[in-house]
Amino acid sequence: MEIVLMVAGICLFLMMIPIMLRIIIGPTAIDRIVAVNIIGTKTAVLLIIIGALFDNVSMFVDFAIAYAALNFLGSLAASRYFNRTRPAYGKGSSMEAKGS
């Protein structure tokens, strides 16, 4: 069973590498934040797997809950921030389409 968990953890880590690549190359800032959000979620899962590998899940599960909760806080703050910086965009064509 340990081997299965080890393989699962290593697979999780390897699949995070493309997401890290998205953090580096991501064209917009929100792309990067989405990638960070996914890595945060998966880190919480990885913490549980690491806890099972160390035979101490009851300790690591607390970290995982805290990590998952704070991860949501980060993405919510980022979305609020980018919602505020609204572009004055497209010379009024969208405004005419929408009316007032």
Next chain:
Amino acid sequence: MDDILNILSVILIFSGLIFFMGASVGLIRFPDFYTRMHAAGKGDTLSTILITAGMAAQVLSHFDVVSLFVAIKIVAIAVLIMLTSPTSTHLLMKAGYDDGIEPFTNSGKGGIIELGGPFIKSDQLDDIDSKVKKKGPSKKKSSSKKKSVTEKNSS
């Protein structure tokens, strides 16, 4: 009983890994922001729930009181992520749409304006309108330019 739970946990963990591989490949391969959000939001949430459920079954396989509480906590993580991950995906998508990120089309155009434009609230319309008239047509191509213009305006 223990063997059943072990096998169940292995199946759940590896199906979760398959879904996460979908999310990972989609995030790196899809052409624009919106399709990437599609891959990210769905695959991430489902794979997290599956892997945490598998870990809960794994913990329960040697049953006692402590492992029961730990399993309840792991299920709580799954529920927490099931609630928060779609919400944060939705909010980030909305932020990107309001930010004016252009969707990908085959013809290369057909931007966000034709789709109805960013959701600009009606009380802010006059404010933005006057600024647009003062500035003239703003740059359309690069999003970083747009953002800098916006920050200047908003501050």
Next chain:
Amino acid sequence: MKIFGLIAVLVVGALLLSATSDFPDWRDKDSPANESPVSSFYIEKTEKLTKVPNMVTAVLADYRSYDTMFETVVIFIAGIGIIAVLRNFDGPNSSSIKRENNDEGGGLLARFTCSLILPFIQIFALYVVAHGHHSPGGGFQGGVMLGASYILAALAFGLSKAKDIFSERRTMIFAAVGIFIYVGWGVLCLLFGKEFLNYEALDPILPGDAKMARSHSMLIVEIGVAFTVTAIMFSMYSNLSTRGRLSKGL
């Protein structure tokens, strides 16, 4: 310029990774940290003397409680410093602006999700504070979680709504009360005729024997730390995100 930053990051990362091979092994008896008599004293005697299984909490809140007390004071001073630098009393007063135009929050979905998960985050934060004796946790971590829950409320429901629950006056009172609990508990030990923060002196007023008194006192001290950290976290957020005006949220 970016490429130099990348090279610097790679070189430093490679150096740090190469240093990990010199680390002592997992559960190594002869690692340098185990050479001094102090660490073996903590490992062997902590549970016997204080009835606390988690020796990190025991060292933090009992053996080195002077250190933790002044750490709490440092956090308090940091919060006061941020208020002194950033707080802007000239801007429009938050009470004069209409509530609706103030800060609309993060939208319907964010509000609904936060109303579902906020109670659980707060309960978990209190659990982290109270369960610090048996699992990793304690006043600082639980305080950060509790402060983060108020920040989450401020992000989802708007800063004005969060300030109805946790106003500026209340944050500063809470921060001061936390330090008062900590220092007052030390002074209480003085009044019972032993040293400052020597919890064994409080045996007469706490249930259990002298060792349990140390365990209970740690809990009370951690609660004091949690008060201060929670209040200062929220105060820092509300000052930083509104440039000190406390009127318009992020």
